[in-house]
Each structure stands twice: as structure tokens, then as C-alpha cells.
Amino acid sequence: MALIDFTHFVNDLATSSGQAILPFFRTAIAAEDKSRGGAFDPVTEADRASEATMRQLIRRTFPTHGIIGEEFGPENTDAEYVWVLDPIDGTRAFIAGLPTWGTLIGLNRNGRPAFGMMHQPFTGERFFGDCGSATYRGPGGERKLMTRRCASLKDAIISTTSPKLFTGEDLRAYDRVESVAKLARYGCDCYAYCMLASGHIDLVVESGLKPYDIVALIPIIEGAGGVVTAWDGGSAANGGRIVAAGDRRLHAAAVELLSR
Template identity: 60%
Template sequence: MTVIDFTAFIDRLATASGETILPFFRTTLLGVENKSASRDFDPVTEADRAAEAVMRRMIQANFPEHGVVGEEFGNQNEDAEYVWMLDPIDGTKSFIAGFPIWGTLIALLHRGMPVFGMMHQPYIGERFSGDNRSSRYRGPSDGRKLAVRRCPSLQEATSFTTSPLLMNPDDRAAFSKVEAEVRLTRYGGDCYSYCMLAAGHLDLVIETELKPYDIAALIPIITGAGGVITTWEGKPAQGGGRVVAAGDRRVHEAALKLLNC
């Protein structure tokens, strides 16, 4: 069984999760809970849980031998040959604030490696997908192949991070070195930043404290578009943690040097 066998099913997962989420978006009746035991705010909504539950039921019905790792309902058979990683709403804080810069992340791992990923934004009607060899965009007006853009130096780069306030003090200090060098830094975006990098609209994304389900779906999208994504140590990124994604290897290498000096 090859990755191509799963593409139609992944589209069905995206459609079903989107249909589940949209009735909750931009409604004043949305229930929000804080998952954090500390003073931090780590929200979860009814939409997160309902969408993940729908996708899990579909996976279990169609591929009962597969594993599932999800943000809301934990891990099931995670040592299986094929494992699905699900983040029903990446960018929940934007979701509850009514901003459409969130998405559903669906990843398929084969023997621990992400081999297919999709980011679905059902409100706008956009799907970004990739299989490490090529990546595509489908939206309201068109569909096209994704390709990163060339950027020879940090000084010419546009950089994104969700928020430096999410970083610990040491990581924030390291990030500030990169921020001081790039042409433009913007905050926010969550999964959308990585998709805009794959589409050639920005050059660098730097994050910390990521969970595997936050990043696994985005790796095949970025690499399929010609980009590079690793940890701050230059290792594979599917385990999450501190992550650097770039469209041009020269920018990636320069960012790594500053983050680790």
C-alpha cells in the first residue's frame, strides 16, 4: 500500500472535520475551556473535540490497524506501521477570537516518518497538501503547485513566529538575534505561516514548544515545495520542540548559526 492510496481518504477527513468545525466558528455560544494547569491559557473548544472525534471514527472504520495520535484524545496504537497525527484546530486562540488563521492538520506517518500532510482551512476553503516530493494548493479561485522562493540572506528575509512570548527566556534571546537581522518579522499565523512559506510568500518560520501533531502535517508540505525544516539542532522535526523552517537553505543555515551561537 502506497501513500497515493490514502489521498482520497485524507480529503474525506478534511471535509468531515471542516463540516464539524464550521458551525462553531464565530458564534458567541462557543464553549472554551483552559487545558493548562498553570496560569497560562491553553484553550480547547467543543469544535476541537468534535472534529477530532469525527476523524478518529473514520480512521478506525476504514483502517482499524492504523495508529492515531491526536491533541485532544491522546495516542492509540502509536507503534503501528501507519500512524495518523491529528490537530483538529491548530490556532485555537485565533479561532476563538474569530480570525480565520487556523487550520486542521492531518498527517500520515509511515514507520515514524511523515509521508503526507494536509492543512485545511474550511472557512476560507483552502487546502495545502504535500508528500515530500511535491505540494499543492487548492482554494476558491484556483489550484496550483506550491514552490518556495529563493532568498539569499537573512537580511532579505521575511520571518514569522506565532509569538516570542511563548518562548522561554533563553530561546527568546536567541530568536531576537535572528529578528535583528531579517528584513521583516511578523507574529501570528500558527500553521498558516508554514503554508505561506511553502507558497513562496515568506522565508523563515521559527517556533518552540511544538508537539508532534503541531508540525508533522506541515513537514511534507514544506519539503514538497522545496523548503527545509529541522529542529534548532538541525535534526528531523517530526518530534516537535524547537523548529526552524525556511524556503532557502542559505537562510536556514544562517538562522541556525544565530540560534545556536
Template identity: 65%
Template sequence: MTVIDFTAFIGRLATASGDTILPFFRTSLSVENKNVGRDLDPVTEADRAAEAVMRRMIKDSFPLHGIVGEEFGSERADAEYVWVLDPIDGTKSFIAGLPIWGTLIALMHNGAPVFGMMHQPYIGERFSGDGGSARYEGPSGKRKLSVRRCATLAEATLFTTSPRLMNAPDRAQFERVEAGVRLSRYGGDCYAYCMLAAGHLDLIIETELKSYDVAALIPIVTGAGGIITTWDGKPAQSGGRIVAAGDKRLHDEALKLLNG
């Protein structure tokens, strides 16, 4: 089977997850903290319900495939095909009523992400990619995604979810990069990566990501012509400290500062 065989099914997964999540958005839903006694790592009934729906659909259609999800862990993670799911990436924005969250769906083949989708059901937008191309579908129609050229930090718009999520040494390295950019903004989670792929920002620097935070975004960013690696230039699908850029020259400059 090739990746194209799965695209319609991924669309159905996105629709089902969105239909499950939207009744909870901007309501008085209860929020649990997965880091009891520490910084807030929220989870809601919407997160769990959406992942459960997607897991059932995958198991019914592809019983030999593996699944890795944020809320319910791993099953058959060593299978040839593995689905990596984050039902609500950006739960903090979700519970604050901000529409900059999304459902992340990745398909891995022999350990590499070969297709990814970010679905934002409230706005009605889908960003998808297979590493060779990337696409947008939403209220403004359909179009291919393409990163923009940005040769230097001095020209760049930089995003991170929050420097407070970084440990002190990583934050100090991040601030070296931040000091050199034209504009720095915080927030966005998965939405920021899609805006990079769409050519609206140039650089994203994160730490402590898990595979389900990033696997679906890799084929979107690379399909749009961008580059995404760890801080030491290695493949990003396992998470960790991540750098995404629309221009390789900018990526190289950022890596030098982060590792200097």
C-alpha cells in the same frame, strides 16, 4: 500500500472535520483552559468534536492504523501507519474569530511523515504535500506550491506564533535572528508554514511544538522545496524547537545564530 492510496481518504477526513468545526466558528462557544492557573492553552467543543469524527473514520477504514491526536491522545502509536491529528491548529485565532487556523492531518509511515494536509474550511483552502511536491486547492483554483529564493536574513520575512511562548534563553536567541531580518511578524500558526510553502515568506522559528503541531506541515514545506528541522538540524516530526525556511542558505544562517 503507497501514499497515493490514502489521498482521497485524507480529503474526506478534511471535509468531515471542516463540516464539524464551521458551525462553531464565530459563535459564542465556551472555551476551556488546558493549563489551569497558567498561560491560556484553549480547547473548545469544536476541537474535540472534529478530532472524534476523524478518529471514527480512521478506525472504520483502517483499524490496524495508529492515531495520535491533540485532544484524545495516542492509540497504537507504534503501528506501521499512524495518523497525527490536530483538529484546530491555532485555537487562539479560532476563538478570536480570525481565519488563520486550520486542521492538520498527517500520515506517518514507519515514523516518518509521508503525507500532510492543512485544511482551512472557512476560506475553503487546502495545502497538501508528500515531500516530493506540494499543492494548493482553493477559491483561486489549483496549483503547485513552490518556495521562493532568499539567500540572507537581510532579505527575509520572518514569522513566529509569539516570542512570549518561548522561554527566556530561547527568546534571546530568537531575537538575534529577528534583529537581522527585513520584516518580522507574529501569528499564523500552521497558516504561516503554508505561506512559506507558497513563496510569500521565508523563515519560521518556533519552540515547544508537539508532533501534532508540525508533522502534517513537514511534507508540505519539503514538497514545495523548503527545509524544516529542529534548531540542532535534526528531523522535526517529534516537535520541539523548529526552524523552517524556503532557502537552505537562509536556514543555515538562522541555525548558526540560534546556536551561536
């Protein structure tokens, strides 16, 4: 089955998950803490409702496919096609009423990211790609996504979820990069990667990511002409320490600073 056959289905997943989430947004929803004593790691009823809805659709439509999700764990991960789901990436923003969260829907084929979508149902935006091209669809219509040229860190806009999520040597490495950059913005979660693919942000640096935090974003970034890897230049698909850039020259400069 060709990957293009999944395009309509991914949009159905996005629509259904958005319908499950939006009744909870900007309400007095309670959040549980999954951190077990670490940094606050919230989960809400909206997270669970969204992922349950997507899992049900996947099982019904493609019963042989695998699933990796943030809230309910892995299923059949040895399958050729494995869906990688984060129902609300940016739950901290969600519970604060900020629209910088999104639903991440990724599809691995034979263990490699092949298609991804970030859906922001409140703003009505969808960012999606297949590693070869990437597209934005929203209130202003539809357009091709393209990263922008930026060869130098001193000219770069950089983003990370929060410097407080880095510790020890990772924090020192991040500080080396941010200290050179023109501008730093925090708290954007998956939205930062989509702004990179759109040509508004130049560099995103993160640490401690899980596969469901990044798999859906890799085909979007690469499809828009960017590059996303681990800090050591390896695959980003397993999460961990991630660096994404719109320009390969900027990526190389960031990796050099991060690996000192």
C-alpha cells in the same frame, strides 16, 4: 499499500472535520484552559468534535492504523501507518474569530512524516504534500506550491506564533534572528508554514511544539522545496524547537544564529 492510495481519504477527513468545526466558528463558543496555570492554552467543543469525527473515520476505514491526536491521546503508535491530528491548530485565533487557524492531518509511515494536509474550511483552502511535491487547492483553483529564493536574513520575512511563547535562552536566540530580518509577523500558527510553502514567508521559528503541531506541515514544506528541522538540525517530527525556511541558505544562517 502505496501512500498515494490515501489521497482521497485525506480529503474526506478534511471535509468531515470542516463540517464539524464550521458551525462553531465566529459564535459565542466557550473555551477551556488546558494550561494548568501556564500560558493560556484553549480548547473548544469544535476541537473535540473535529478530532472525534476524524478518529471515527480512521478506525472504520483503517482499523490497524495508529492515531496521535491533540485532544484524545495516542492509539496503536507502533503501527506502520500512524495518523497525526491537530483538529484546530490556532485555537487562539479561532476563538478570536480570525481565519488563521487550520486542521492538520499528518500521516507517518514507519515513524517518518509521509503525507500532510492543512485544511482551512472557512476560506476553502487546502495545502498538501508528500515530501516530493506540494499543492494548493482553493477558491482560485489548484497550483503547485514552491518556496522562494531568499539567501539572506536581512531580506527575509520571518514569522512566529508569538515571541511571548519563548522564554530564557530560547527568547534570546529568537531575538537574534528577528533583529536581522526585514519583517516579522506574528499569530499565524500553521498558516505561516503554508505561506512559507507558497513563497510568501521565508522563515518560521517556533519553540515548544508537539508532534501534532508539525508532522502534517513537514511534507508540505519539503514538497514545496523548503527545509524544516529542529534548531540543532535534527528531525522536526517530534516537535520541540523548530525552524523552517524556504531556502536552504537561509535555514543554515538561521540555525547558526539560533545555536550560538
